[in-house]
Amino acid sequence: MSENPYSTAVLAWYEDNARDLPWRAPDASPWAVLVSEIMLQQTPVVRVLPAWHAWLARWPTPDALAADAAGEAVRMWNRLGYPRRALNLHACAKAIVARHGGAVPTAHADLLALPGVGTYTAAAVASFAFGQRHAILDTNVRRVLARAETGIEYPPKTPAKAETRLAESLLPERPDVAARWGVAVMELGALVCTARSPKCADCPILDRCAWVLAGRPAYDGPPRRGQTYAGTDRQVRGRLLAVLRAAPGPVAKPALDAAWDEAVQRERALDALVADGLVDPLDDGQYALPG
DNA sequence: GACACGTGGAT
């Protein structure tokens, strides 16, 4: 069963410490898993939980969502962030109905072809929903491998080929074990091997961690620049979309103008929202969430 | 490959 130096310890740790997340329940549908993965992109679990429950209560299947307007998805998305994910999920539902008879596809390539589904999400759904053998390489796993294998505190900003090869080399042979391994390493990164203040005392592979064995050297790579948010187009887009979400129907231009003082930036943000399909300019000059 | 893309809790 120990197919890589860590698997036995990590799998045993997961057995005892895994969070009881609803999308991990045995009866969670592939659609429920896909919805969770899209929502979890760059978004903490605690904020996804209520949104996920509400979403699936309203749209328990791809057919249900595909039958509704895209704007309803954007409205339901509320303040989860990166609202184009709501559009992506709606487009996923449409594509799943059109191309796959309403069932979430099982093939990695078919998953990858869905809007908003990239390398990570396709692997995650194939693995977690369908028990297939795929390398899972999200921010948690990258951090665990950077520390345990490479001996550095943080992985490079953009994933390197070497990281993918490493993750694949550690993959257990049996698909069911590989799937379990993937979620277990992710959970280890989320709960123990955290970005700040890792709980090394609780780590099941502490005695094999290259970073710990090297004396936990401080990160010395290039500064990982954090993005300021106040005053950016992103903030303006958020303000504008919040006005649209709060309104029961189409909104007149002055209502949007009130959301941001600086006209040039406001118009640029609005144009971008329209270009992204998040806002629909009506013939009468009003604006609405997309039909 | 760098950058844009939301939001809010923790430190």
Add this chain to the structure above:
DNA sequence: TATCCAAGTGT
């Protein structure tokens, strides 16, 4: 208060 960070993707 400012910065960091959270199951990434598309361009």
